[in-house]
Each structure stands twice: as structure tokens, then as C-alpha cells.
Amino acid sequence: MQEPTRMQDMEAPLAELTDRFEWRDDNRLDVFITSDRLLPAVEVLFAHHWVYLTAITGFDSPAAEGSEAEGMIELLYHFCSGASILTLRLSLPYSNLVVPSVCHLIPPATLYERELIEMLGVEIPGTTSTDRLLLPDDWPVGVYPMRKTFKGL
Amino acid sequence: MNETLNLSTPWQKGLHKVRLWSLTNSPWAIHFNSGSCNGCDIELLATLTPRYDLERFGVKLQGSPRHADILICTGPVTRQARDRLLRTYEQMPGPKFVVALGSCGTSGGVFQGCYNIVGEIGNVIPVDAYIPGCPPRPEAMIDGIVKLLGSLK
Numbered sequence: 193m194q195e196p197t198r199m200q201d202m203e204a205p206l207a208e209l210t211d212r213f214e215w216r217d218d219n220r221l222d223v224f225i226t227s228d229r230l231l232p233a234v235e236v237l238f239a240h241h242w243v244y245l246t247a248i249t250g251f252d253s254p255a256a257e258g259s260e261a262e263g264m265i266e267l268l269y270h271f272c273s274g275a276s277i278l279t280l281r282l283s284l285p286y287s288n289l290v291v292p293s294v295c296h297l298i299p300p301a302t303l304y305e306r307e308l309i310e311m312l313g314v315e316i317p318g319t320t321s322t323d324r325l326l327l328p329d330d331w332p333v334g335v336y337p338m339r340k341t342f343k344g345l
Numbered sequence: 346m347n348e349t350l351n352l353s354t355p356w357q358k359g360l361h362k363v364r365l366w367s368l369t370n371s372p373w374a375i376h377f378n379s380g381s382c383n384g385c386d387i388e389l390l391a392t393l394t395p396r397y398d399l400e401r402f403g404v405k406l407q408g409s410p411r412h413a414d415i416l417i418c419t420g421p422v423t424r425q426a427r428d429r430l431l432r433t434y435e436q437m438p439g440p441k442f443v444v445a446l447g448s449c450g451t452s453g454g455v456f457q458g459c460y461n462i463v464g465e466i467g468n469v470i471p472v473d474a475y476i477p478g479c480p481p482r483p484e485a486m487i488d489g490i491v492k493l494l495g496s497l498k
Binding site: 327329330331342345 | 423424425458460461
């Protein structure tokens, strides 16, 4: 396998897909994108041999109480190369929780995507299977345990 | 268990003596993990090794619940494992005893209140002996099981 491009040199190819980079550390780069740019961004990473998707993180960040802003669910796609982690970050508003699947590029990603579907209620069209993976068989449909609003059944 | 037995005649009393003798001298155990972190399971297996030699009390790990007298249950009960635990318990022939192993089995432990947890083992099936610890030492398990057997005499 060819070595991935150095992370310091990844800003240029990703520049037109993002409006913001954030260096968290010498070897941590966060790239803020929107959901329609996820697949192009993954393709750019693939072209530079960043092919190792280590995890997809999802978390719920509801709007602050009394605020007009809409609650968001944030997704973080972590790509690794040695000790470097490049993270694609995107936030989805509650009104449009849809993100395209990356399964045609990274088939095992379906496990993470199914977890997002079950735990946070994100819709991911194109993932290979949407059968129940982690939650118990008798879990009610439409209840997402990793949402902040979840307070037990 | 005496409540259901008629001990009015001498032969019934004698039979009961034989039954109790065989029960307390060869209690066969089945091990069920209802959602444990595996700490108690490993410690239970260590207890069955020749170093601690639980077999000197006649205790033997049995593969099938239909051949077992003691259900040694580890971990909190998850929603998914609840039905399996009940089915295992109901397949055991009476008289049968349940030992709840570890902090999680006795109280839910650190998993208490988690979205997929029903609670302690006592919430699902009647428990005869609790062995606390995280995980309990093999000596504690032997002590608990011997005390359970002693209480039958």
C-alpha cells in the first residue's frame, strides 16, 4: 500500500470542499464540511491514500434552552495514518438528518453507520443493511438512546 | 424446598435424606452471563481450576441447564438477555438455586440506569445467594457456594 500524503499537505486538496480547518494538535486536523460534500471529501482523501477510517463518532448537541437555534447532530469521520488523525466534521440539523453512505468506498463503514442509525436516528441511505444491530430485539421503533432527550424507557 | 414435600412417613423422610445428601454433595452448576463485562466469568473459570478445586465439593460446570442444580449468573441483566435468562432458569429441573455473582449481579453495579439494562438478577429470577465483589475472589465464590449448600442441610 502506498504511504498517505503528509497531513500538513492535505489542506490544499481539501481547501475547496471546506470553509474551515482546525489544527487541534500537531497530528490532529479537523476539517469542517457539509453533508453534501462528504463523498467528494472522502474521494479526495482516497486519492491521497488516506483510506483507513478508524471510527465514525456521532453526538447530539441540542439547542441551548431558550435559544432559537436548531439542535444539531454532529458526525465525525476519523481517518488515521500512523499517529495522525484527520477528522471530517459535519453537523446535521434535526430537520434534515440525512447523510450519504460511504459504503461503496469503505464497505465496513456500514457497522458505524448502522450504529448511528440506531443510536442517534440519523438517516443514511445507501448503507448495505439497516437491520437492527446493537439494540435489543424488543426496543421500540423511533427511540434513540444516545439523544440527550432520552431519559430511559 | 421442604414446603412442597410430604415428609409424614418414615420412607419419605429417608428418601428426602438421600435426596438432600446427593444434592449437597454433587451440585452441578451452569454458568450464565447476562451482560457481564467478563471479569466475573474469568474469575469463575479460575475458581474451577485445580488450584482452587471446586470439584472437591462436587461442584462441576455443566453445559446444559437441564442437568444443572445451580445457576451461577454474572452481570446485570440486559433487555436482550432477560428472556434468555428466564428460559435457562425455566429449563432447570427443581430443586434449583441461583447464585448472583459480582457487584453487577447483586445491584446492577456501574451499569445501573443504562438504557439497555433491566437491573440486577434478583429483578428477573429469585436469587438464593449473592456473592459481591468486582470481581469476587475465587475464595469468596467457594465460600458463597459452600454457604448455600450448608443452608440446605
